[in-house]
Amino acid sequence: MSAVVSERHEIPLMPLGTVLFNGGRLPLRIFEPRYTAMVGQCMRENSGFGVVLIRSGSEARLSRDAVQPEIFNVGTYATIVDFNLLENGMLGVITSGGAKFRILSTTETSDHLLVATVEFLPDERSSVPGKEHAALIEILRHLMDHPVARRLAPDVDYRDARSVSWRLADLLPLAPEIKQGLLQMNLPRERLAELARLVDNLRS
Numbered sequence: 001m002s003a004v005v006s007e008r009h010e011i012p013l014m015p016l017g018t019v020l021f022n023g024g025r026l027p028l029r030i031f032e033p034r035y036t037a038m039v040g041q042c043m044r045e046n047s048g049f050g051v052v053l054i055r056s057g058s059e060a061r062l063s064r065d066a067v068q069p070e071i072f073n074v075g076t077y078a079t080i081v082d083f084n085l086l087e088n089g090m091l092g093v094i095t096s097g098g099a100k101f102r103i104l105s106t107t108e109t110s111d112h113l114l115v116a117t118v119e120f121l122p123d124e125r126s127s128v129p130g131k132e133h134a135a136l137i138e139i140l141r142h143l144m145d146h147p148v149a150r151r152l153a154p155d156v157d158y159r160d161a162r163s164v165s166w167r168l169a170d171l172l173p174l175a176p177e178i179k180q181g182l183l184q185m186n187l188p189r190e191r192l193a194e195l196a197r198l199v200d201n202l203r204s
Contacts, residue, residue, distance in 0.1 A: 023155035161188035
């Protein structure tokens, strides 16, 4: 979505137990009626929806009296780049991450879809990774060579600190809450510094 910062937009939300970053690919299995209808509308209107991390609660609506999960207030706008009907009858879609947004308010529709009024956050400034990031770039190259990454083919530009930090945050085995913290950072080099610290912790 091309959005003017500070303008308010209304978008449907999909609360999940995962974090989506700009340029990332997120495969989803759609089976709940509220999300099947949402995906259909997005495809008809060439629009997207917001992916937000669940703070507490469940992704699926498991009972008639279920409540919406508690969610973080910063998420990522997702657009559908591919879809197919799975053997089990579910709809499979692959989404691509775009701009970050902040939730200002939410409402629930009659079919229990969560809709948010959001403001899109400013684009992060582009910068070239420094020599101190060489080890992180090498790790990212190995991660991008994994069969799952090759299949999903997320966007990556090794000459852009933003892209390197997004893909590392996306592909490293980190807890969702840690990834949310990385998502909410606005400076690529700050994110890379934190990723270097996290990589050291993973190795120890």
